[in-house]
Amino acid sequence: MLLRVARPIGRRALSTKRVVLQRPAEAGAAYERFEHNDTTWSATKHNESRPWRRPLAPFLPAGYPQSVKDGYGTYALLQFAGFACSSAGGVLSTRVLLTAVGVGDASAAPLAAAANWAVKDGLGMLGGVAFASIWSGALDARPRRWRLRSSVALDAAALVELAALPAFPQYFVPIAGLANVAKNISYLAASASRAAIHRALSNRQGAANLGDLTAKSGSQTIVASLVGLGLGVGVSNACGGDVTTVWPAWAALSATHLTCTWLSLRYVADVELDPPRLAALVDAFLETGTCPTPAETSSAESLLVGGGDPSWLSVGDRVDAFPSDAFAGEVPYVLHAERDVARVLLYDDAAPRDALEAAVHARARLGATVDEGAAEAFAAAVADAGWRVDELPVAFDRGRLLREAPEVKEE
Numbered sequence: 356m357l358l359r360v361a362r363p364i365g366r367r368a369l370s371t372k373r374v375v376l377q378r379p380a381e382a383g384a385a386y387e388r389f390e391h392n393d394t395t396w397s398a399t400k401h402n403e404s405r406p407w408r409r410p411l412a413p414f415l416p417a418g419y420p421q422s423v424k425d426g427y428g429t430y431a432l433l434q435f436a437g438f439a440c441s442s443a444g445g446v447l448s449t450r451v452l453l454t455a456v457g458v459g460d461a462s463a464a465p466l467a468a469a470a471n472w473a474v475k476d477g478l479g480m481l482g483g484v485a486f487a488s489i490w491s492g493a494l495d496a497r498p499r500r501w502r503l504r505s506s507v508a509l510d511a512a513a514l515v516e517l518a519a520l521p522a523f524p525q526y527f528v529p530i531a532g533l534a535n536v537a538k539n540i541s542y543l544a545a546s547a548s549r550a551a552i553h554r555a556l557s558n559r560q561g562a563a564n565l566g567d568l569t570a571k572s573g574s575q576t577i578v579a580s581l582v583g584l585g586l587g588v589g590v591s592n593a594c595g596g597d598v599t600t601v602w603p604a605w606a607a608l609s610a611t612h613l614t615c616t617w618l619s620l621r622y623v624a625d626v627e628l629d630p631p632r633l634a635a636l637v638d639a640f641l642e643t644g645t646c647p648t649p650a651e652t653s654s655a656e657s658l659l660v661g662g663g664d665p666s667w668l669s670v671g672d673r674v675d676a677f678p679s680d681a682f683a684g685e686v687p688y689v690l691h692a693e694r695d696v697a698r699v700l701l702y703d704d705a706a707p708r709d710a711l712e713a714a715v716h717a718r719a720r721l722g723a724t725v726d727e728g729a730a731e732a733f734a735a736a737v738a739d740a741g742w743r744v745d746e747l748p749v750a751f752d753r754g755r756l757l758r759e760a761p762e763v764k765e766e
């Protein structure tokens with residue numbers, strides 16, 4: 356049995372007051388101030404000095420701006436403007452497309468128009484499949500370049516529709532099919548490069564908020580497309596059916612679209628490595644002893660052209676391009692240098708670090724002065740500079756060597 360004894364208190368106990376500020380999970384300007392007095396919490400909502408963020412909260416990543424890299428806001432704003440102008444330009448080209456297929460023409464056969472429309476869609480899909488089969492391996496390392504190329508392809512498709520269909524409506528299927536091929540290439544390139552761009556914009560460890568960034572980007576795109584549709588309808592009604600009046604409006608929208616896309620991508624730094632970029636990093640490291648950061652490299656690279664294999668490094672060539680004694684080593688890669696080209700083959704168990712060290716050894720085979728331990732130091736410098744080295748893009752998977760032949764089950 357417990358006895359409670361009341362004792363006089365010589366002095367009054369001080370109550371503990373705790374204040375905690377909390378930002379909600381959604382992005383926005385509001386936060387809550389929690390005060391704890393003795394046994395209960397009391398909450399008060401507060402607004403920061405930037406009230407414009409509150410209506411934008413559904414379109415910004417959770418934890419903005421801390422959850423994304425600097426410049427994300429400008430990037431998103433420019434992308435929004437670019438998408439809106441692209442959508443408006445699409446309204447103008449679609450009107451020409453519908454006129455060419457016979458919409459509004461009482462003498463046009465509905466069945467023939469529907470068949471022509473289906474054929475041009477089919478041609479576009481086949482073109483997209485062909486593009487993906489050839490170029491898909493190059494999309495991961497150069498997402499900014501392919502994102503800009505996708506915008507160029509989309510505007511090129513609209514240009515074909517506006518320029519050729521009014522003059523040659525009898526060739527609707529080949530002209531519209533060609534334009535649709537360009538559109539499908541644009542859609543594939545844009546969607547394939549989106550994840551890599553969002554990963555580069557994420558400020559979370561391992562891009563843990565990649566899904567949130569992608570979802571919010573989708574919301575921004577939808578609203579931009581709606582704004583563009585309204586703008587396009589207004590411009591289309593103002594221009595009327597005369598193609599000569601449509602041209603200046605479309606040209607202005609296209610120029611704005613491409614300019615905004617190009618400017619927005621300057622706020623993105625590619626963090627993936629490919630053979631050309633790896634070769635440039637090796638040269639810079641051997642010359643200066645430091646490795647350029649993704650931001651420094653991206654600012655110096657062209658967004659639209661370039662990106663071919665460098666003159667001295669080639670990864671994934673056929674085995675018969677190597678002498679037989681090149682395969683005698685125990686390292687997880689094979690090197691062979693001839694003239695000004697160093698060829699590299701990786702084994703299937705080669706790690707990303709092995710590929711980095713192989714590039715340094717390949718440069719040494721071509722006569723570069725390489726100190727002992729430079730390969731290991733280079734691999735560490737690449738990781739410290741912010742490049743993604745836990746995984747390498749599919750460009751490094753080309754032509755990998757097998758340690759053992761795969762088992763084939765007989766039918």
